[in-house]
Amino acid sequence: MTLLKQFWTADAEPEGKTVSQLLYEIRKDDADGQIYDAVDKSDLEAFAGEFLEDAMFDALITPYSKLERKMNIMLSVMKTAAQEVKPTGVLISKPFKKYNSVQVGVVFTLSDEQTITVFFHNPDTTPTKLAPTDDLVSWKWMLNKKDVTIIVAPEHGKDLNVREVARRLMKIAEKNSAAFLRQNANLKARKEQIEKDAKEVEELEKQLAGILDEIKFLTEDNAQRRENIKVLTEKVEAEKAAQEKAEQEKAEQERLAAEKAAAEKAEAEKKAAEEKAKAEEEAKKAAEEEAKKAGEAEKTKEADSGMSEDEKFLRGIIDGSIDANAPENMDKLEKIAEAHDSESDPLMPLLNDALNALATQTVGKATSVLAA
Incomplete structure (x- = not known):
């Protein structure tokens, strides 16, 4: 598809179509994807091309001395016309000679890293020289690296209004922004990789130069070269053997360590x-012991439940749970002794044991009780 001239309304809208439709036509005419590839300073001379008189469209015309001022005006207009995508700066190149004509490139950078570029040439009788008063005439407009001159500056036979072309370019740049960002998502990483590769190539070239110098030195004395090669070979082989041995020892140590760790774990x-x-087992025994004690306690409790009060009292004195020296207990013990003074009384053995316990606790009182 070949791009056709595109005329614009006073509101900076393309006649007969939308900006999206116009951008679609530009992309169809862009087999190399130049509209997604931003311009930098190093690209200017390559993309300047040869000025052709019969390819002229509307043009900006300005003395060289006023070019910077006029481009700043255009930058200001672009900022006013901008919506999401904003102009961030303008770069004016030094004059350069291309195809027997002096040209100047101007690059406007946008916030999404797109570029808008305009090329000027010197049309006077001395095109290879540029004086401050010489007129510069715009002849080529690019969005990124895509020539859009026929779109933004169609032939009307008059000086191009800088405000109009700025508004037109910003309309197209806005519409192209999303696709540009998608296409260039990994551009920065690619550039960094290219720079890294270039540095590596440079370093490898230095290493290669060193190796070539060494080879040159070695070839000057063939015998010495062979000896050096032999020494180097033996050194490499020795290092290789040492490395293999070290790796084997390391592997063996790791195997032994793993076996030891496994054995320790097991x-x-x-x-x-x-x-x-x-x-x-101990818990089981403890539980059984507790159960046994509980059973014995239960038996004792059951046995205690069948005792008389006198028997319980006597047993309390015997096991020491009752203080026989207390006055009230002494009195009670005397009464029990009086009530069960017969040798045939069933409590007599128990009473004797209680009296013996009392004697042990307090010999004097026990004697007094027995005397009574």
Whole structure:
């Protein structure tokens, strides 16, 4: 598809179509994807091209001395016309000679890293020289690296209004922004990789130069070169053998360490299992002992429940749970002794044991009780 001239309304809208439709036509005419590739200073001479008189469209015309002022005006207009995408700066190149004509490139940078570029040439009788008063005439407009001159500056036979072309270019740049950002998502990473590769190539070239110098030095004396090669070979082989041995020793150490760790782990697990079993056995025994004590306590309780009050009292003195020296207990013990003074009384043995316990606690009082 070949781009056709595009005329514009006073509101900076393309006649007969939308900006989106116009951008679609530009992209269809852009097999190399130049509209997604921003311009930098190093591209200016390459993209300046040869000025052709019969390819002229509307043009900006300004003395060289006023070019910077006029471009700043255009930058200001672009900022006013901008919506999402904003102009961030303008770069004016030094004059350069291309195809027997002096040209100047102007690059406007946008916030999404797109560029708008305009090329000027000197049309006077001395095109290879540029004086401050010489007129510069715009002849080529690019959005990124795509020539859009026929779109933004169609032939009307008059000086191009800088405000109009700024508004037109910003309309197209706004519409192209999303696709440009998608296409260039990894551009920065690619550039960094290219720079990194270039540095590596430079370093490798330096290394290669060093190696070539060394080869040159070695070839000057063939015998010495062979000896050097032999020494280097033996050194490499020795280092290789040492490295292999070290790797084998390391592998063997790792294997032994792994086996040791596995054995220690197994031993620890075995010990833990044995300790667990022992703890469980001890817990079981403790539980059985507790159950046994509980049973005996229950039996004692049952036995106690069948005793008389006098028998319980005597047993309390015998086991020491009752203080026989207390006055009230002494009185009670005397009464029990009087009530059960017969040798045939069932409580007599128990009474004797209680009196013996009392004697042990307090010999004097026990004698007094027996005397009574």
